[in-house]
Amino acid sequence: MAAPDEHPVRNHVYLVIVLIAATAIAIASSVLNYRNSIDAAEDSLKFQALGVAASLEASLKDRDALRVTGDRLINTDKEKALPDKNIFKDIITDGQWEGIAFIALYDRGGAIMLHSNENLMGRHVEDEYIKKTLSTGGPVYGYITLGTGERVFISNFPVHVRNHAGALRIAFHTYPVEKVIRQARLQMLSISFVIVALWVMGFFFMKAAKRSEELKNIMAEKERLAVLGEMSSVLAHEIRNPLGSIKGFAQYLVEHNRDAHANPDEAGEEYLNIIVSESKRLEALTEDLLLYARPVEVRAQAFNLSELAEEVIHSLAQPGEGVPRVDMQCRIPSGMEIKTDRDKLKQILINVIQNSIDSLDGGGEIEVKAETLKGTVNIAIRDNGCGMDAERSEKAFEPFFTTKARGTGLGLAIVDKLVKSIGGTTGIKSELGRGTVFRIIIPGSFI
Ligand SMILES: Nc1ncnc2c1ncn2[C@@H]1O[C@H](COP(=O)(O)OP(=O)(O)O)[C@@H](O)[C@H]1O
Numbered sequence: 089m090a091a092p093d094e095h096p097v098r099n100h101v102y103l104v105i106v107l108i109a110a111t112a113i114a115i116a117s118s119v120l121n122y123r124n125s126i127d128a129a130e131d132s133l134k135f136q137a138l139g140v141a142a143s144l145e146a147s148l149k150d151r152d153a154l155r156v157t158g159d160r161l162i163n164t165d166k167e168k169a170l171p172d173k174n175i176f177k178d179i180i181t182d183g184q185w186e187g188i189a190f191i192a193l194y195d196r197g198g199a200i201m202l203h204s205n206e207n208l209m210g211r212h213v214e215d216e217y218i219k220k221t222l223s224t225g226g227p228v229y230g231y232i233t234l235g236t237g238e239r240v241f242i243s244n245f246p247v248h249v250r251n252h253a254g255a256l257r258i259a260f261h262t263y264p265v266e267k268v269i270r271q272a273r274l275q276m277l278s279i280s281f282v283i284v285a286l287w288v289m290g291f292f293f294m295k296a297a298k299r300s301e302e303l304k305n306i307m308a309e310k311e312r313l314a315v316l317g318e319m320s321s322v323l324a325h326e327i328r329n330p331l332g333s334i335k336g337f338a339q340y341l342v343e344h345n346r347d348a349h350a351n352p353d354e355a356g357e358e359y360l361n362i363i364v365s366e367s368k369r370l371e372a373l374t375e376d377l378l379l380y381a382r383p384v385e386v387r388a389q390a391f392n393l394s395e396l397a398e399e400v401i402h403s404l405a406q407p408g409e410g411v412p413r414v415d416m417q418c419r420i421p422s423g424m425e426i427k428t429d430r431d432k433l434k435q436i437l438i439n440v441i442q443n444s445i446d447s448l449d450g451g452g453e454i455e456v457k458a459e460t461l462k463g464t465v466n467i468a469i470r471d472n473g474c475g476m477d478a479e480r481s482e483k484a485f486e487p488f489f490t491t492k493a494r495g496t497g498l499g500l501a502i503v504d505k506l507v508k509s510i511g512g513t514t515g516i517k518s519e520l521g522r523g524t525v526f527r528i529i530i531p532g533s534f535i
């Protein structure tokens with residue numbers, strides 16, 4: 089049975105691998121796309137900043153208001169807020185460059201020489217970016233948060249005004265970057281949706297595949313049983329008739345031996361008796377085979393359960409010489425009426441109670457109980473016989489599993505089949521050396 093199950097398992101593993109790979113690729117590509125988009129947006133801001141810086145540097149050089157005193161760059165028109173035109177402010181207002189938040193020129197010490205916002209001129213700032221720009225002599229980029237709470241992207245360039253080193257800062261609003269981030273996030277969200285949908289689909293696909301595989305197995309099992317059933321009935325018919333003759337003639341010869349001879353052949357009679365008993369065993373085996381293999385037809389009828397149980401107990405209780413004493417008790421309420429296939433239930437009870445009898449090697453007790461519960465009938469057959477360990481309990485239902493020298497191993501396989509045919513379930517609870525409780529749960533009314 090293991091072989092046909094291997095393929096779906098392998099297919100499921102492939103599907104999960106494909107899903108994991110797809111998920112990894114999708115996540116990696118969206119993260120990469122997210123980073124690239126931000127880089128591209130920042131690059132465009134840097135590029136614009138370079139353009140502004142290049143066009144400003146020339147005009148800064150001949151600013152009369154900017155003077156060098158000692159090692160300091162001084163804005164002589166500080167008080168008057170550059171009456172000769174604030175070129176920084178003009179750049180922002182003339183609309184040639186979009187998205188500029190402010191422009192500022194710092195001297196080496198961090199004092200603001202020029203600013204697009206005149207109110208800030210002359211102030212001092214302790215700023216790592218300015219220090220880094222002046223020390224490295226190259227452009228430095230980054231983000232700062234303004235007093236208004238707005239986050240801006242800054243580009244800091246080293247400039248030389250009248251041979252004095254300073255830093256020019258151009259700050260851009262970040263909305264182009266934010267727009268890109270929003271788009272990238274949206275894209276990530278939609279990719280996540282697709283991934284989740286893929287996993288959900290994969291899950292349902294696997295479930296459907298498993299179900300179809302189960303159905304296939306059930307169909308194959310049904311087909312196998314049908315073939316087995318056909319073979320068994322042919323075999324049974326072919327074996328039964330000659331077997332009947334063999335048994336009949338052997339029985340005839342036993343009687344004839346006694347009646348016709350003054351000195352009956354005792355050894356011969358013993359052999360003949362063996363032929364009879366072995367024939368009976370073969371007959372029982374063909375019966376069991378037919379029962380197990382034949383398709384079942386259910387015919388429900390209303391009947392009294394305790395009467396049926398008494399009937400079965402009576403037919404199985406055969407006290408005789410050398411047979412261990414078995415005390416069988418039926419504790420089923422006498423008025424319990426149920427509606428199901430009586431013959432099937434009878435066969436089930438015979439097989440289960442026979443097993444209990446077989447388990448009571450040196451005699452013992454068997455108790456048959458029944459109760460109705462939420463529309464079901466729960467029948468329990470308890471014995472204090474040899475019991476079984478867990479492994480044997482599990483195997484007990486397998487066809488042809490037997491621990492008895494003369495067993496067929498079909499008893500419980502037949503029970504399982506018949507109980508299922510009338511819509512019920514079975515359960516075994518057994519303890520080695522202590523006994524067994526066999527439970528049969530069937531619908532109280534099975535149509
Ligand atoms: N009540 C029980 N107590 C102990 N062992 C049991 C009991 N019922 C079943 N078994 C075990 O399960 C095996 C299979 O039972 P069954 O299918 O009826 O075949 P068989 O009776 O021909 O051996 C038995 O051989 C026995 O080992």
Ligand SMILES: [Mg+2]
Pocket residue numbers: 439442443498499500
């Ligand atoms: Mg049996």
